[in-house]
Every structure is written in structure tokens, then in C-alpha cells.
Amino acid sequence: MKTQEQQHLGIVDGLLMQMFGRPKGLLGRLGGIILARTKRDFTQWVIPLLEIQPDSKVLEVGFGPGVAIQILAATASTGSVVGVDYSQEMVEQATTRNAKAIAKRCLEQVAAGIVQLHYGSVEKLPFADDIFDRSLAINSMQVWPDGMAGLREIRRVMAGGGKIALAFTSAAGQSSTGLTEMLTAAGFIDAHLVKTEQGFCVLAIK
Secondary structure (H helix, E strand, O other), X not given: OOOHHHHHHHHHHHHHHHHHHOOOHHHHHHHHHHHHHHOHHHHHHHHHHHOOOOOOEXXXXXXXXXXXXXXXXXXXXXXXXXXXXXXXXXXXXXXXXXXXXXXXXXXXXXXXXXXXXXXXXHHHOOOOOOOEEEEEEEOOHHHOOOHHHHHHHHHHHEEEEEEEEEEEEHHHOOOOOOHHHHHHHOOOEEEEEEEEOOEEEEEEXX
């Protein structure tokens, strides 16, 4: 039988997952607000590592409250920014945060430049092969049911020569050990680690 301490830790872990891991319900909405306020500086450090061009086609997996989507939409100004998140609450928050960018691009009818946010899982991305030339996941991979399956699926939808960034803040609880090896095993090349005081990022090429 579980001890009282173990039961308590299990409850805490469950609450944290609802807030930050796979946000759900009222706690998930609250978690999204907290993430939007606390993760922006780290996100602004990560995105330039991808060397995004104005016409880049970018995929973000686990976009949360949509802070990175907002930055990416301005950076890939004539390209496309597409996000997938397993939390319906985060899809709603990110859509609200990026409503102007979504509406503006749709009005301009820039087919390649429409911001699209999808509810879905990394293990089954709703896209054809070889589409994106950049992909990003911040504080996301540690809650994927199958990390290797997720990486292989991201690689499938990336174009040859595309660049991927897996980034984690210090609060994510993710170790950097073995991540470059995982990317290599998933079929990526030139996997390497970059660190900052706030966390770290692993970069690789398809």
C-alpha cells in the first residue's frame, strides 16, 4: 500500500500535470496564464537558435498559451506558423492571444502565411510528409507518452535540412542526458546541446 506521503505526492503531481503538463479545466487555464508570464524570456532565447527566415514554415508542438506562436508569427511574416497541442484549454488561450495575427493573415489571404492552431497529439500529427523547415517544442517532450515516437513523427513532417529545437526551462524537470542520442536514433543529424542560465535547448537537423 502507498504511504500517506506517497499519496500526497501523487495528488500534487496530478495537479501539476493539470496545470502545466497537459493543462485541463480551471487549473489548466490558470497554468496557461502563469506560463505566459514566466516563459516569455526563455522563449525569446530559444527562437533565434532556429534561424527562422521570413518565409519559414514552422511547427510548434505543445504551444501552451501561445507565447511562442505570437513571436513566431512576427518572425515568419510571410511563411506559416502551425501549432499542435493536446490541451483544448491551451488551444483556446493561444487562439485568443493570436487572434489578430490569425485574422490579419486570413484577410490578406496569404495562403502560406496563415497561423493554424490544432488540437492533437505529437504521436499522430495531422500533416503530410516533408512540410516544415523548422520545428519547436518548449517544455513539452517530458509529457509525451512516447518520446521516440513523437520525435519520429516530427521528423516525418519536416523537410530535408529542416531544423528542430527541443527546449526546457530549469523548472521542467527534464535532464539533458541522452537527448542528443535520442534525436540521432530518431533519424536526425548534428544533434547538439546549448545551455543558458534559464535552461537548455537541443538542436538537430533532418
